[in-house]
Amino acid sequence: MKNFLLTTIALNFLASTSFAFNNPVTIQDQGSFFAGGKMIQTPGVANFSEPRNPAGQTLHGDSAYVFYQIPVNARKIPLIFLHGYGQSGKSWETTPDGRDGFQNIFLERRFKVYIVDQPRRGRAGNSTTGTTINPTTMDQLWATNFRISDFQNNLFPGVQFPEGDYARDQFFKQMTPDTGSYDNKVITDSMSALFGTIGDGILITHSAGGDPGWMTAMQNSNVRAVVAYEPGGGFAFPIGEEPAEMESSSPFGNLKPNVYSVEQFERLTKIPIILYFGDNIPSGDKPLERWELDNWRVRLNMARLFVDAVNRHGGNATLIHLPEVGIYGNDHFLFADRNNVELADLLSDWLRENQLD
Amino acid sequence: MKNFLLTTIALNFLASTSFAFNNPVTIQDQGSFFAGGKMIQTPGVANFSEPRNPAGQTLHGDSAYVFYQIPVNARKIPLIFLHGYGQSGKSWETTPDGRDGFQNIFLERRFKVYIVDQPRRGRAGNSTTGTTINPTTMDQLWATNFRISDFQNNLFPGVQFPEGDYARDQFFKQMTPDTGSYDNKVITDSMSALFGTIGDGILITHSAGGDPGWMTAMQNSNVRAVVAYEPGGGFAFPIGEEPAEMESSSPFGNLKPNVYSVEQFERLTKIPIILYFGDNIPSGDKPLERWELDNWRVRLNMARLFVDAVNRHGGNATLIHLPEVGIYGNDHFLFADRNNVELADLLSDWLRENQLD
Structure with missing residues (x-):
């Protein structure tokens, strides 16, 4: 039985390799480093004779890990990818069924790619x-x-998530837990340090990464644009213009707006912003029994109000609800779905229209 | 002060980019996947109406994460890199001072590289x-x-670790904690599943990765060779031939041999094996006050006995204590030290001599 499973997985893997780069990609440079974070030190004097005594010793933590790749003849402005809750940079790599993720797709399109x-x-x-x-x-x-x-x-009927045990298994394995308390400020500070190091870049967020995404764009003017795939954590509003808390049957509770000073908020009006939402998200103002749909109903509703607020203050924000442009079946990991090349094409078009490529 | 720090880091980073690939590397395919692991399920029936009730729901864990890159015109047998304690695959990527690590160096040398x-x-x-x-x-x-x-x-005087605050900061930040109990069997099973998926490969381990390294080679015949950089966890011996526990002043205690059946152990005699140890490791049979040196004194001593045992049973094992071949100053992360290209050359030579390249 064990051998059978291994064979199945091996076959799946071999099958998947047929989805490699369409053409080889030549890499000028690649590597990894840590951005931001801090050092803490226990009071006292570090003592060689008591190596397990923390007194005087330090610990370095709270930084972001970044793997970057620079293709030859790269476009000028890099793409920086920030994953969502319970995920790592793996979100943007190979899809659960072994196809190219956005990391590879945009490398092929000559973008510098930073995976956080x-x-x-x-x-x-x-x-x-x-x-x-x-x-x-x-x-x-x-x-x-x-x-x-x-x-x-x-x-889900008609969903763009790939079929089969292999894809489901790989998808569930890519979840990974927090190793400390979850803190959007800590994430934001490390992302801002990253933009301080690399300069101008386009920030691409997913889900809970959306919240520190808005915060990073408000904190560091090197963020030249924000692309948010189903931002789920929260949405920024200028004080006095925030909507009421939205009631939801979601197991994650009601959705509250996040409030900033007008000055802070208006930094989001200086850059192009686009939000993408997938399929199976109902409209309306009342909580539904289907809590998983309701979780996204309130997020899509508040995202529309966020876009309105940005544009009312002179910004350039767009929300694409994919079924409204004829693209159906996308789940929450739309950039890894079976039609992710089509999603990448949409993004490429938008970057071109905004002279960001 | 904050801006000053950012500028310093940015300058360090920009300086570091001069250490990129000597020549661009063309990648045929790259991606990531999970190998091995298992699914657990709570008894009961999963119920949509109680989403936070674990009954009947599953969790997937205990798998290895693998990022692979296949250069064009690649050599046949891939290199699989397994890090040590408190580390991740980052160990093998960019060095703390921004130079190419073994990932990049061996990609440049046309090896398929798998980072775990x-x-x-x-x-x-x-x-x-x-x-x-x-x-x-x-x-x-x-x-x-x-x-x-x-x-x-x-x-340390004369150490090959890079100087400066930036390198120290980056080095400390790359440590990362366990998210579950540490278990060499779990690591070994996932590594064996990886070799089951990709076929023949050369396993390259560091420090505590050494122990599951020997175990993987005994468990899966696709392991064609083992290269161990300062294996620190433990050493395998055939039952009846194990040395006595070695007394040490190390804060990690005395060093015990790990015992296997003769049949299991002799699987290690079917493949070439090489171990590398760096500088500042004393010889002798008595514990020293300098516990950090003593920690490696017993490991080097037992490594020599391990090599003897493998060769006594007809194997092909080599131990290189670098100062004995005129290479000085290497610390425990020798493959990331300032002279890591020299270390890579040693490995390339050994792979060639054993017809593994």
């Missing part, structure tokens, strides 16, 4: 705060909330 | 067992034990 693990997650695990990790069987909660499959692992 | 995060660490953080993470200031313990610097952050 946010502080206290993945390879950026060293944290200045502690936590307890209690593994809990919650795959079905997540896959349902992501509009991929139900509590019996049946795919 | 072991289960319950880094991007492979999803674990089926829990843990509590208590950040503790222990940088100086680690840097001293690694023969890099002392409890006042002074570099």
Whole structure:
């Protein structure tokens, strides 16, 4: 049985390699480094004779891990990818069924690509705060909330998530826990340090990465544009213009607006912004029994108000609800869905229209 | 002050980019996937109406994360890199001072390169067992034990670790905690699954990765060779031939041999094996006050006995203590030291001599 499983996986893997780069990509430079973070030190004097005594010793944590690749003849402005909750930079790499993710697709399109693990997650695990990790069987909660499959692992009808055990297995394995307390300010500071190091860039966020995405754009003017795939954490509003809390049957509760000074908020009006939302998101103002749909109903509703606020203050924000432009079946990981090349084409077009490529 | 720091880091980073690939590298394919691991399920029936009830739901964990790159005109047998304790695949990427690590160096030399995060660490953080993470200031313990610097952050005299605050900062930030209980069997099973998927490969381990390295080679005949940089976890011996526990002043205690059946052990005699140890490791049979040196004294001593045992049983194992071949100053992260190209040349030569390239 074990050998059978290995063979199945091997066949799947071999099959998947047929989805490699359409053409080889020549890389000028690649590497990794840590951005931002801080050092803490326990009071006292470090003593060689007591190596396990923390007194006087230091710990470095709360930085972002970044893997970058620079293709030859690269376009000028790099793409910086920030993942969502329970994820790492893996989100943007190979898709669960072994196709090219946005990392490879945009390398092929001659963009410089920076893939981030946010502080206290993945390879950026060293944290200045502690936590307890209690593994809990919650795959079905997540896959349902992501509009991929139900509590019996049946795919949503017509969903763009790939079929089969291999893809489901790989998708669930890419989740990874927090290694310290979750803190949008810590994430934002590390992202701002990253933009301080590399200069101008286009910030591409997913889900919970949306919130520190807006915050980074307000904090560092090197952020030349924000592209947000189903931002789910929260939305920024200028004080006095925030909408009321939106009631939802989501297990994650109601959705509250995040409020900033007008001056802070208006920094978001200086750059092009685009938000993409997938399929199976209902409209309306009332909570629904289908909590996984309702979770996204309120987010899409508030995203529309956010876009209105940015544009009312003179900005350039766009929201694309994919079914409204004839693209159906996308789940919460739309950039990894079966039609992710079509999604990449949409982004390429937008970057071109905004002279960002 | 903050701006000053950012500028310093930016300058360091820009300086570091002069260490990019000597020539651009053309990549045929690259991507990532998870190998091995398991699914656990809570008894009961998963119920949409109680999304936070774990009953009937699953969790996928304990797999290895793997990022691979295949250059054009690649050599046949890939290199698989397994990091050491408190580390992730980052160990093998860019060095703390921004030079090419073994990932880039061996890509340039046309090897297929697979970089692993072991289960319950880094991007492979999803674990089926829990843990509590208590950040503790222990940088100086680690840097001293690694023969890099002392409890006042002074570099060891003549050490090959790069100078300066930037390199020290980056080095400490790349440490990352376990997200579940540490288990060599879990690591070995995932590595064996990886070799089951990709076929023949050369396993390159560091430090605590050495132990699951020997175990993987005994478990999966696709491991065509093992290259161990300062294996620190433990050494394999056939039952009845194991040496006595070695007394040490190391804060990690005495060093015990790991015992296997003769049949298991002799699988290590079917493949070429090489071990590299750096500088500042004393000889002798008595514990020393300098515990950081003593920690490696017993490991080097037992490594020599391991090599003898493999060769006594008909194997092909070599131990290179670098000062004995005229290479001085290497610390525990020798493959990232200032002379790491020289270290890579040694490995290239050995691979060629054993017809593995």
